[in-house]
Amino acid sequence: MQTRIEVGILGATGMVGQHFIKFLQGNPWFDLKWLGASDRSAGKKYKDAMTWHLAGGTPDSVAGLTVDECKPGNAPRLVFSAMDAGVATEIERAFAQAGHVVVSNSRNHRMEQDVPLLVPEINPDHLKLVPGQQRARGWKGQIVTNPNCSTIGLVMALGPLKQFGITKVIVTTMQAISGAGYPGVPSMDIMGNVIPFIGGEEEKMEMETQKILGDFAGDRIAPLAAKVSAHCNRVAVVDGHTETVSVEFSSKPSEPDLRQALESFRGLPQERNLPSAPPRPVIYMDAANRPQPRKDAERERGMAAFVGRLRVCHALDYKFVVLSHNTIRGAAGAAVLNAELMHSEGMLDS
Amino acid sequence: MQTRIEVGILGATGMVGQHFIKFLQGNPWFDLKWLGASDRSAGKKYKDAMTWHLAGGTPDSVAGLTVDECKPGNAPRLVFSAMDAGVATEIERAFAQAGHVVVSNSRNHRMEQDVPLLVPEINPDHLKLVPGQQRARGWKGQIVTNPNCSTIGLVMALGPLKQFGITKVIVTTMQAISGAGYPGVPSMDIMGNVIPFIGGEEEKMEMETQKILGDFAGDRIAPLAAKVSAHCNRVAVVDGHTETVSVEFSSKPSEPDLRQALESFRGLPQERNLPSAPPRPVIYMDAANRPQPRKDAERERGMAAFVGRLRVCHALDYKFVVLSHNTIRGAAGAAVLNAELMHSEGMLDS
């Protein structure tokens, strides 16, 4: 086994940080050695600095690590950012400025013109933004982001269909509570209930989808010229965002064309056999009532998008259901796969 | 107080039958005197013929009634049908043939050309189908139906907007478990889960919406020429179907136009002050995260549709959320209001 690359986590004590820790267990390329958090936690052993919220306990390999401040000094070159949006902007920039490769799950830099909003199977060429980013900002390091947890399932299903000329998309999400972190959604609000609103989520889904499916255009991304409309809802599910999607295509493909495109879809992560890549990024399920979050989200280590019920839409052209695991493929796993793609591109070599 | 009209229930022991019983308590016009059920139950006291599934207990006024067979003989002229689809066709016809007014919640006759699919606020003129129905079928009685529980919220929100020229509708439902009756949805299937499929539901929503919003055309209804597409899902909610809706209009109304149309909407039931009519059939909620099923569905005795989040849709024209109580306004309450409208039209006079 080759020497693993040391990595760190910014915002290691929060729920997203815990997901990073859990997902990185056993990663053959990355060795988690550094945990950064707020001043309040710095100096404590990790196990004493937080309450572990995930199923299973705190992994032994991190329980005894001493939490550091989120300052560039002692961190490894590659850091995953699980920071709250309230503080991520400045800290991520400071790390990039200081030469770190910041692979971030935070929303703060996603929509900046020179920052890749990366989904390795869909738009690996968006990494070409990085040299311009470094030039324009005078950074030796860089920031690369992954999409919002509700965007990822949608773009993984739409990516293989882009070839048919996507012109309109209407998506309704039924999002899991884990997407809101901890303490997150009060049980009094969601038990036996639906909350038909998640602040800022619809705008994120609409814009991120257009950027991710857009084309690299020299120093920026030309967003996909499709009209995208999102309805975002919170439902009483622990993990896994389910989405119903209606799509209009300019090329009027047949249903078998679409089905074939979904089922045969493979990307660079599959071609290069990246450690966290699912063998098939999109899994089409034949049963009439699938995919379902409690039963399917954790399949394929939570890294695939599950699509079902492809059929004609009487208002647009076709409609389907897509499910993805919001804290894995929609957060920690997404960022780790981003870093794996970057490593396979030689971008982590100092 | 005038003499109340005696009424009966076909299928009184099932869950929908129980909802009819509960909803009819205290009705000033209708006096529930007769309960029909399968041969297995006939001859027993009602309280011994079923297990009561609703919150609160079996009302005293029916607990001691003897259940009758579902044959026209002894039933009152007006019967509400809560029958399973598997048996409703023949029995409802037999009752209509024998001179009964059958106000049915069953789906069996809804889409027949000469049967009103009635929502009193929206299409009261569809009752004009009845004379033709009686003529064509040689019936002294009649069958009038109410829509599926997922259709009602949609059409109550779309009805006031019909004036703006509805051309496309895409709706995603998040439907409560009570819509599936008892035992209905196994808890192993829905706890912490979403089931993105309800057999036959999408087709019903699409066709029923076009019929209800259609125009009376002599001996039939000319369905609304809008394209309607439904995605139907089951979620872990007890009562109340929540729906996200995107709509395209030919007349390109402004958002205030739509808002005004929703808020000012009143129908015949309100004008005539029918006993089960909500004062306002559509209630617009201003809070960003409403309506919500657990918190709002039971307001207004469960008889109003609650709309919120009206805003621009980037793919069609506008979008919003609508909630309605599936077992009240979507079943028992719908049929009772239908009968009240019919009574106010003199259609129950023998």
Add this chain to the structure above:
Amino acid sequence: MQTRIEVGILGATGMVGQHFIKFLQGNPWFDLKWLGASDRSAGKKYKDAMTWHLAGGTPDSVAGLTVDECKPGNAPRLVFSAMDAGVATEIERAFAQAGHVVVSNSRNHRMEQDVPLLVPEINPDHLKLVPGQQRARGWKGQIVTNPNCSTIGLVMALGPLKQFGITKVIVTTMQAISGAGYPGVPSMDIMGNVIPFIGGEEEKMEMETQKILGDFAGDRIAPLAAKVSAHCNRVAVVDGHTETVSVEFSSKPSEPDLRQALESFRGLPQERNLPSAPPRPVIYMDAANRPQPRKDAERERGMAAFVGRLRVCHALDYKFVVLSHNTIRGAAGAAVLNAELMHSEGMLDS
């Protein structure tokens, strides 16, 4: 109708305060005219000072009231306290000192020797503590409390059985999330889960039960000499605490003795027909699988205790299940019934 007594609420913006507001709607004796809350809310209209968390909306009669500071100055003589434990001690004392009758749901004064921990059906004579309280503390006013939401169901079931000589009680609770207020229990902690711990709850249940079932002994209560052991758990239920109870009796009653004692039990509130008194304080349910919180807690306006499954316990003598509504009979309704009893005793006459 006689003139109603003006009343106020201390801590009116919190969830318990909202329950008081909701429960007081339509009370024939008490007229809610004053709302006290923290400095942050004071001066605002009530509807602008809080987010309403209960099903149904903010009652019109309070929506426009201006919230006042929690200082004795302008409040009516009778105030219900819904204050957080963190601030209740000083404020309640200040009100009692200034001549107010403080009928409190807060835990702060419950176990003080000269403060009645009152359940009107069970220990109305504990009100005899009040003169001593006033004397000892130099108060013109007074403080009277109601028990914790988990204690109330237990003592309402044990009260009628006290005559048989209770020597040991083991109770396991399955408590609703509404008992923890708002935001209260994070959904990530309770969805599809059981939390086998509620801080301080077991101690409260054990001590309060002994005090409530104890005897007035001049200037204090001699607690019941039974050994009481509580296991407290949080479950995924919105309203209604369910409890399994095993009891040992010194007099070895028969099962019919116990059943008869439960079913025939009536107290002073029933005798005096107090407005909020349930006709029967304990309702025995025969069905093998009842009582159940979602189906039964709201019966009898949430003011009764529902008991079922009385049977032999192989380890102690008998066992049963009891259910009570934690935010009504376990909080707001309990305090209002306390005040009604006090009014019927002439204790509210100034």
Add this chain to the structure above:
Amino acid sequence: MQTRIEVGILGATGMVGQHFIKFLQGNPWFDLKWLGASDRSAGKKYKDAMTWHLAGGTPDSVAGLTVDECKPGNAPRLVFSAMDAGVATEIERAFAQAGHVVVSNSRNHRMEQDVPLLVPEINPDHLKLVPGQQRARGWKGQIVTNPNCSTIGLVMALGPLKQFGITKVIVTTMQAISGAGYPGVPSMDIMGNVIPFIGGEEEKMEMETQKILGDFAGDRIAPLAAKVSAHCNRVAVVDGHTETVSVEFSSKPSEPDLRQALESFRGLPQERNLPSAPPRPVIYMDAANRPQPRKDAERERGMAAFVGRLRVCHALDYKFVVLSHNTIRGAAGAAVLNAELMHSEGMLDS
């Protein structure tokens, strides 16, 4: 790797059968080669004979197996029984008669005098009943059973404490819905609810506990002379039965004595390193609010019992919480571990 022993499953299409299939994946000793089910399923491929209800899909290794009738003819010598109680008695006897080793999860034979009710860590010596069973019944085969899913957690916690002289036990269960199979508990009954009754469950828990903790007495088991009382409840949890337990001991041990006994407990399965044995059969959790079913039941592959909150009980002597995975340690995993113990004893050698 040595040759694995071929095994079969009686009742392979039901939910318990599916749990057996899932649990046996990767077992180094047992090779699942045969699936028996009802006549209706016989002759079909497994994947066509059932609907798979567990998270993750039907394992490839069984999807293509042809289902056989439940007749001794073609089955391997060792069969696991996942049969419904309605049919298990005759079929299991027929298999034992015909020379099969029947390791059964069904309740039918558990309480028969000459049938071991086996928990390998607790009462491995109960296997000594087998020779007598074979003699008395004239069987070449044998039947060995595992306890009910609610009993297993209790006896795994009580087993290490038996040395202190258990005299009384009161247990309240909060049981997961998966314990009721499929379709099992209707969602209308359990969503946001507690059902304080499970038919026959309390009697099973009480008697099985006494038998398992009893002593081998020649041709039968002398049950433990402790008084055991169970309150059984269903709660809205998917997997994992949580139980609160109060215990009285004759030897009056100290709390550290009990804690030490729980934490140091190891049994034959651990000593012999059986493939499905958890390293520690009882895991004591220090956090005040653990164990919890959603967060802890799947740890240790679902094969350990998790104990927490050991403390003084004011009514008996001590009390604690125990959690175990009902479909793994309480069903499929229990039976497989039984078979592994039997193999380690040479009982599977023909």
